Structures are given as structure tokens and as C-alpha cells.
Amino acid sequence: MLDGQLRIAPVVVALFALLISGAAEAGGFHKGDAPAWAEDLPIPAEIPAQRKQSPDGIYFLLSDDQIAWQGADKLSYSRTVTKVIERAGLERAAAISSDFAPEFEDLTLVRLNVIRDGKIIAWRDKLKEDIFRRETRLESGIIDGTLTVFLQLPDLKVGDAVDVIWLHRSAPVIKGAGQAVYEYLDYRVPVAETRVVVHWPNGVPLHVAALPSRIEHVATPETGGLRLEWRLLNAMPNKLEDNTPVENDPDAALRISAEADWTRFSSLLAEYYQADYPLPPEWLARLDALKSQPAEKAAITALRMVQDDIRYVSLSVGAGGIYARPPNEVITSGFGDCKDKALLYRVMLHHLGIDAAVALTDVDRGYALENELPQPSVFDHAIVQVKLKGKTYWADATGSYEGGDFTTGAQPDYGFALPLRVKGQAFLEPLPVTPERNSTFITETFRFTFIGVFLDVQAEYRHDAANWKRQEFAVKPAQEIGDGYFDYYRGHYRGLRMTQTITMQDDRDRNIFTTHEVYFMSRAALAEPDLLTDFRFGAEDFTSNLPGTLDGERKLPMAVGGAKNTRFITRVVNGPIEFNPPAPVHLHNPGFQFNFNGTATPGGNMELVWSFRRTGKTVPAKDVAAVIRDDKLAENNISWSWDLSRRTDDQ
Template identity: 25%
Template sequence: MAMRMLLAAACLLLSGLAWAGDTEYQRGDYKFSVGPVPAFVQRHEVPAQWDPKAAGADRPPWRFWLYERQADRRSGRDLLFTDYAYEVNSASLLGEAGRYQLDFNPGYQTLTIHDVQLRRGGQWQNRLDPEKISLARRETGFEKDMADGEVSALIVLDDVRVGDVVRIAFTVAGSNPILAHQLTDGATLSWGSPVLDSYLRVLADPGTQFATHLENGAPEGVVSNRADAAEIAFHRHGSAAIDNEDDYPVWYQPYPMALVSARRSWADVVAWALPLYPDPGALPADLESRIAEWSRLPTPRERLTAALRAVQDEVRYFGVEMGENTHKPAPPADTWRNRRGDCKDKAYLLSTILRRMDIAAVPALTSMDRGRSIGGYTPAASAFDHVIVRATLDGKPVWVDATMNQAGGAAGSTDLSRYGYALPVLAGTDALQAIAPPDPPDASGVDVSERLSPADGGKVALEVVSVYRGASANGNRDRFASARLDDISRGYADFYRKRYGQLQESAPLQVRDDRDSNTLTITEHYLLDSPFDDLDANTRALDVYADALSAPASLPKSMVRSGPLYLAVPGEYRHRIDLVVPKGWEAKFGRETEEYKAAAFDYTREVKPRADGVAIDYRMKVREYEMPAADVAAELKELRKASDNLSARLQYHVPASLDAGERDKRLQDLIRDAMNEGARK
């Protein structure tokens, strides 16, 4: 007994301060505690020296000595312990090293801080000062129309120096009760800086069978069964920094990651979700009237489209993600009356309306954050972050997202295949369902036509007609619906000022929206003062650029890649430039055709001079959303060529006599304008 007491005292001394028990600290409506580490935790100490054979021994600007998460999910316990130690070796990073943020949801969680320590010169210092810890409800998602009730404990350390090791340990007790313990615990075991040791350990009730999902070389878990618990543990030592190449498809992340949960089936998840979507009951009279009106439309697809647009456009997106509201939708009647709701609220409302019109429809759980990667996840309610609707027409699934404002086209024409998989909330469902692209495919793309021609006073008339289809039309329609037309028009004009110099708008911006075909057409008219550059006495040049292809042909942040690359929404992207020049100008370039082909796209540029000017036609056909990792090097080679080919300099020889005449005409125009201005004064 004496030895056990001595060991316990030693452990408390190592943690920096001995606490007889948890001590609460109130900050307004919120509180946190300071106390000892939970008994289930098996702590790993930070070694005195970095392993010289491990990555990070060269003391990079930032390195992690320890990262571990330990969860106790046994019945009656719900604890997640985190221990985190890092070292800063760059003065420019001291500000980041001296602050830390711990997030929890006081609606169902409590926060206990165990240690805040700093090692300098081989000696650990206690830096835990509860009086200096503040709590703040940050609501970081409010700008995205989300309120989740999370609170942050903000820890700011004084006197942090280069070479210091900071260690913070804490426990969050509790998890969202609406999930009914359908949780997945996980950890990223390597990051963008070297990590000496990373751990994940999970305890469950005795006899529990674990299911795991591993990504990017994460180690296998070691399972042990004891009388008091089933345990699984992961450890990774000496992890090198992982380069984040960015521009990944949504489903991919580059870090070694381990996920673990109790073994269950997708049918178990459906059984959990079904009670969240009960019989909706009566609907408001005005909604019933609308349903009766939609029911008179000729076809089920038209009825589905009308209802979808009403929920998308008339019910604004706003989510109160607190407590059971994180996963339990509001009654459809309330969502309609309040004219607001998040994805689950709107999906519940829409599926209810559709069933009233005898269209089979159910909410379907999916993941916007990880897309198709959830196909390999361990079944759990926590795998999902979004809800859409699966309707059935002519025996085939039709996937629609009620949160997509201002979407055009018939219901089901928008490609949701980037979500990968969904789990329909329907009794008898026991597997994820793949979300296939619409058939026929969504006709997405952009078609821009620029025409430049001589105008009075030596100026150049510019007409731009931009046609957006599919996903491109949806994005622009939403932008036009949420901004003043004058502001958009001014922005468009400034865009061309940056390209061609000073200009005046010669006609108002015109917007024509064919929402049924999901086509948005924008027409602009300008007078350019002097878009040509004088290269010498007899040479004029005009720089042009294919903006319509700039997004799909853009190069990624990192050209050397080991992961896949997101390219663009599949579709046709085209930019035509038609230049008319004054009589007598002679092109100093000839006809040419450039072609670049890859598995994911085709690109062509045709330059066709003619007696009065030139026509340039840029085309890019994107076939795939992404480039697989195995093909990305070869594909990027062609994409770089296409990206470099988007700009062109058109040079013309101007005979001296024409040049002199043009100068005289410009001078006369200036004199006339000055006289007119003087007369007005």
C-alpha cells in the first residue's frame, strides 16, 4: 500500500501539480475543471532525447514529441484523453507555440485539464494557471449558417522560447447522446511535421469485437482482451513529415490515419436513424395547397422538380447543431413555417412532400467531407455529416440535395456522385448505396465568346457573351441572386479594365436565365480606349487570354505529387475570340493548331487568321473529376502545356500611311471632345 501511494504521488508530481480531486472554474455560463488523469489512461512519458535515427532529429522548425489519444467507451464511461507535446525551433513560430485551444460542447461534455507543462534545459516547469484560462463560445461555423454550441478553452503561455517543449494533457468526458454510442474513435498518426511517437488506444466492454479502417500506411492495431475490457492500441514511431500537396479530391487525405469502433453493420446504423424520422404528422395548410398544385403537374419528374426548387429556394439554410438537433431533424411542419433548416431538416421536409405526391423518397445519410472514402469506413452514425434525398422514379434512384440554392435543370440532373455513397434511411437497408452520375450526364461547362471590332474615335468595341451550363450555371445563378446587379456589373467591367485598359460600359449588363435547361447567359458591351500596345512605329499587339478554361486548366500548388489531383467538373469549356482589325493591318502570325490529350481531358487551340482579323478557338473537354495518383505525372505534363497555351499575343503590322492617318484622326477626336467639354462649361 505504501509503495502504491508513493507511485501515485510521483505520478502527480510528474504532472506538475498534485490535485486532490477535480476543481471547477466558472467562466460566465461555462466551466472547466483541473484534475488528475483518469485511471484507465496508460501514460507515455516524453523521452529526454529525440531518437537520433528518427525523422526530425535535425531539429526542424516544428516537431511533435508525443501525440496520443486514449478513449474509454465502456458502459457508464465516455472519456477521451489527449496528450500532446511539441517543440518549436523557429522564432517566427513562437506565437503559435504559445497558445492552445481546447474545444468541447458543454451541452453534453465536460473538460478537465490535467497538465500544461514546459520543458527547458531538461527541466519540466508547471505552467498550468487556471485563472489565466478563458472560455469562449466561438461559433466558428456561424458565417456558414451553423450554430453548434461549442466552447473553446483558450490557453496562452508566457515566455515560450526556441527549443522549449510544450506539453498539454486534457480529457473530454461525454459524447453526443443522440448518437447512442455509435461512435468512431480515430487519430491521425503523422502530420506535416515530424512526430516521434503517436498512439491511439480504445477500451470497450469485455467481449467487444473491433472494426478498423486504416489509411496511408497506418499500423495495424493490437487487440487484447481482459476481464474488465477489450482493448485495441496503435503506435507509430519516428514519423517523417507528410507533404500536403493540396488540390486533392474530397475523398482523399494524405496522412496515416486509424479509425476504430465496435463491430456493427450498416443495418444497425439504419435502425439507429429510423426513429429520428418518424411519421411527420400534419403539414401547414399553405404547404398542403402547394402540394396539391404540384400534384397536378403532368409527370412525376416535374412534380419532384417543383418541390425540390421550393425547398431549395424558399427554405433558407441555417442549422442549430446543438444536442439532439445535430442529428434529429425538426418536424417538417416547423421547417416550412420557419422557412429555415439544415440538410437533415430540408431532406426530411422534401421527402415528406414527395411521399404526399406518391413519389417514393427517403432521407439518405452521406459525407461531404470524405466522399467515397466512407465506403471503407467502419459502420457508425458518426461517419456521416450530410443528408440528401433518394427519390425513386421508374424504378431508378434519383439523388437530390435540398440544400443547393438556385439549382437549375430537372431534378436528378445535378451530379452528386462526388458524395460517393449514401445510406438510405429505410427499413431493410443493410449496405451503402453508390451514387452514380445522372444518365444522361449533367451538361456542365462554360462557353465564352469575345468579339473586338473597330469603333468610332479609334476605340474598340468589345462584346462578351458568356454561357454557363450545369454546375457552372448553378454557381453563377446563386451569385446573381445574392448580390446587387450594379456591383456585379462593376466587377465585370474592372475585370476587363485589368486586361485591356480603360473602358466604358456601352450597354447595361444583360442576364438571361433558362432555369429549366440550367443555362445562364451573360452579355456585356464595352468601348475600349486603347487595348493595343505599340511595340514599335509600325507594330501593334493585343494580348488575349482564354478565361473560360482558366479553372479546369489551372496548375496545382504542387507539381510533384504522390496523391491524386482534383481537376474540374466534367464538361465542355470553350473560349472564342473574334478580332476584327482596321483595313490594311497585316497579321504577323499564321494559322496554327495546338492539341494536348490526356486520360482526364482533351485540349485544343485553333488560330485562324483572315483578311479582316483572326478567330481563336480554345476548347477543353474534361472527362473526369480527378487524375489518379498513378497517372498524375503524365497528365500534369499535358495540363501544364494547356495552361501555358491559354494566352496569346496577336501582333499586326500597320503601314506607315495608315498609322499617320490614325494618329491624325485620334488628334481630331481629342480636339473635338475638348471643345465640346468647354462648350458644356
């Protein structure tokens, strides 16, 4: 569903929000038997090596998912067998829960057994369940209506195994979208046996994404279709290397779809998202006033209307997780989520005569979307594709405190998106982002006088950096922000004091945000021996997000971070010594560019200039060692100390 995907551990539950007090009132929860097509696997034997590596006092013996369709409804039979191996696992293993969306799902508890010393203790019909409405993302403004069925096992002991089976029946939210499956085969804990069985109907096209060769696979014809089985035995968790990109996640996930491309899916949703919708008279009047402006200016002003005037709240209950609320309703209520805002903005642009389409993406896993097969569960966010004068732009209507236009404002950095157009969009489109989209320019000036040292710091933030800084000053008092900067400088220069509260200027139209700080250190404070003889001039650590070391040969690519372009200048005026700057440094690799250059003139003047620019978002595995090596070189060339007590040109 849009506005967030949730992957729930089967034995973990957070009990907060609304208690619905009993199954009878929930309507979508039942206790019943397994369907005839479901197979009951024997419980695998323990594997000592896995048991030793199992965390939290629980060992997963079996994860078995079996999927079939009854008409358009999808039936998902999920069985988990866990064994309590330490006292630490009792609370977690005894808390039995599963989620369902009552608007289009039914949930049945098929089995709840405890196996102790080879004997089965059946608890399904003896325990009373509680049903909670747990809005786990309420603080983020998301209400999805998900219900959690919760049961607490009594008298659980170390050595017991818990055997639980749930059956979900899900009606399609998007009518006609076709069958699809997304199931994990790897987990972050050892599992003795993982299996997924899919009963695929005859006459439905079958497309399966590639899986690692370690996954066993069998396909067998059966009445009415094809039985597909994937099995993984004795699985240990994959080792995640630091900064592994989402698109290179080594965990195996089964992806099946009836669709070879996105045409059907996008056209079905486009019927809703490309339809025309009325707008309130007052908003139409505001839009009509924009028609005399250039199209780009009008489009940006309309975007700011949606961003600034409609607060973020997501009512993603049932079909509301896929389909936006009508724009009239969004405007009247004054709130909306990503799809509500995206549709509203698209309708406003249509009124202005500007071509636009709502587009689906994923906030955290957008760069992995090109690996996915068509199905709605891979998206959790909606943005807008705007076409102006032969150029394509992307806008996120949920943004806040953004400035600039389509060239200086924020371009969403989500990797890929699927525009919803009536004729159907077959393929995802990339969202281009350059390092200049996040630019910071900082200049420090140390001015030495007979009474002490004045430190003047001026910073200029452009594009995304300006948006982030603008938001920071909107939600925090300037004094708090200034105190944070002061703490940074005071950590290097003991005795420094702030002479005025940090000031800022915001040119939102050009999307340039500037700050100004002024500090002073008295001559007496400067004379402290450990400061005077070890006085630092340096920049920020540009690559602090990268791993510090490389353990063995890198197997996966490495993410180096999003767009970043920084220039840092330190100027020294009338210093007490003649300076000899360090030698220039120039580093260029698949991850970043780093340059340093220093100059000095007589009279104690020096200028140190650093520049940093990310040259790619990810680095191939073969180049990771070189990038980390350059990272260390850059780290060793971002600051130096001088002995200001020596009247020589030595450092």
C-alpha cells in the same frame, strides 16, 4: 456531426462569442485524476532532426490518446507534451484549451504541468479556467453550442515543456450505434512519439481499417476485452503533393468500428428520418396544388420551396447535430440547416407520393467516404435521394438560386452518400456527375470598322454554371460584375471603353443564364504601336488549377477539379490583315480533353474555336506527367498575337 466537422489543434483557441465566466456554471467541466486504466508514458527524448523542422517555435514530443468504454459512454484520455524551442512559441504553448459539447459530454482536466530544468511545476489546481461559448462557424449560420475551456499559463519560458492531459466522457448521441474510434496518427508537424491505445470490450465485433506498415501495432488480451496499441516514432509530416485528392490523403488515421457495414447505423437513423411528420395547412395547400402536375415538375417545385423559403441557420446543439428539427418547427421559424431542410423536403415528397430518403454525405471529404468504417463522425451534410420513374436523382435542399429540373439542375458533387432507409442501407452510393453539369459557352466578336473596333461578348451558362452565375448577380451589383469583366479586357486592350453596362437574362426553368457585354476601342487607340503590332486573340486558361511543374516522380493521384465543359469562340470580322490561323491542336488524356481549331476567309475574317472538357476528377499517379505536359501544350495554345499593321497573311 452534420453541418461541419471541426478538427481542433490542442493548443490553439479563438476567443470569441459568449464568456460563461467560470467552471461552476458550465456543469460539464471538472478537474480530477486519471482513470485507473490510463498509462503514464515517459516523455520521449528530443530528436534533433525533428526539432529543426518544427514550426512556430513549438516541438511536439508526445501525442498519446487512450480510449475505453464505461457502459455506453466513451472515455477519451488525451495527453500532449510540447516544448517551447523559440520565442515565437510562447503565446501558443501558454494558451491551454479543449472543447466539449455539454449536451452529451463531460470534460476533465487531469494534468497541467510545466517541466523546467527537470522540475515539475503543477498548475492544474492553481489556475482559474474561463469557459467560452465560441461559435466559430456563426458567419456560416451554424450554432453548435460547443464550449471551450481555456487556461493561460503564467511565466512560461523558452525551454519549458508543457504536459497536458484531458479526459472526455461522451454519451452516445445515436443510441445503439455501437463503438467506434477515429484518431489521427500523423500530423502536419513533427512528433517524437504518437500513440493510440484502445481498450476494446469483449463481445463487441471489431473492424479496423488498414494502416501503413510504418505504424507499429500490438494486440494483447486483458480483463474484459482486448488492448490494442498503435505507435509511431520519430514521425515527420508527410509531404502533400499538389492537388492530392481527399481520398488519397497519405496521413494515417486509425478507424475502428463495431460495424462491418452501414446497415445498423442507417436503419437507426432511418427510424427518425423516414417517420411521417405533419405540415402546416398552408404548406399542405401549396403541395396539394402541385399534385396535378407531372411528378418531376412537382418534385422540383417542392425543392425550390425549401431552398427559397427556408433560410439557412443550423442549431446543432447536442443531439441537434444529428437529428433534424421537426418540419413544422422549421417552417414556422423560417430557417433550418442541411438535415432540417432535407427532412422537410423528404416529408413533402412523401405527401406528393414520391419515393425519397434523406442521405448523409460530407461536403469536403465526400469522395473519401468509401474508405471509412461506419461511424457518425464521418458525415457533415445531408441531402435527399429521389426516385422517379425508375431513375435516381440527388437534391441538395440547402442550395440557393438553383434552376432547372433533375436533368438540367444541380446534382450534388459530393462523391458518395448514405441513404437512410428503414430496412437499412448497407453501402454508400456514388453520386454521378458528368462534365456537362457545368457548361459555359462564350463567343467574342471583334468587328473592325473605319472608326475603330467593336467587341461584343456573349456568354451562356448552363446547369451548375448557371446556378453560380445566378447567385453572383444576386449578391453583387451588375455594375460591380461588369467592371470586373471590363478590367479583364482592358488589361489586354488599352484604350478600350465600355459602351453599355453588362446585361443578363435568366431562364431559370431551363437553367440557362446569359450575359452580354459591349466594348469599343477608337481608331486612335488601336493605332498605338505596341497594341497594333501585338494584338491578342485568345481564350481563358482552362487548366489554371493544375500544378505548373512535376517535381520528381509522382507518388499520389492528382485531382484535376470538378465537372467542367467549356467552348470558347473568338470571331474577327473585317480585320485589317488576312489571317493565317495556327494549326489545330487535339489533346486527350485521363484528366481532360482540349481541342483548338482555327479557320480564316478573305476579307480579314477569322474564327478561333477552343473546347475543354474534364474527362475525370482524378488522375492516376502514373499519368500525372502526361497530364501536366498536355496542360503546358494547352496553355501555349490559348492565345496568340498578330501584327495588324502588316498588310500580309503573316502572323
